[in-house]
Amino acid sequence: MSSTRSPSRKAPATEGRWPVWKLALLLYPFAAGTVAINLFLAGLIAHAVGYSALSPVASILWSVPLGIPATWAAGRWVRSLMDEADG
Template structure:
């Protein structure tokens, strides 16, 4: 069967672009956990300077709302990388 054409055409993998909001939803768990870790470590640094400690549970609770803008920014960054890869 050499010389025959395949009936299917090749389509680029990123033909349908992912919107930033979908990327942000997918990245939210990772970014919220990253924010929680950073808040907890900032509390440890603050403790070294004589301020109060941020408890792990408090860091997790604060990371729930603070993870939203972080995931939006991560989604925009990833969308930019995907657009750059397409060009």
């Protein structure tokens, strides 16, 4: 007899696979922080062109809702990398 286990018929095919929403929850603070930094720097560029500057607090407040789609995209990207590594 071999020491390897055969897969159970009752075990789901995605056992041990992280869903995108769990990855997104894990990545949200990093993606929202990245969005805040990019918004602030875009505000500095806009100020150089002649528009009003975006304050750091406003950048953080805007990054809370705008971080959600960025997080979802990052979660899908990480999930695809994990699938490729498993493949």
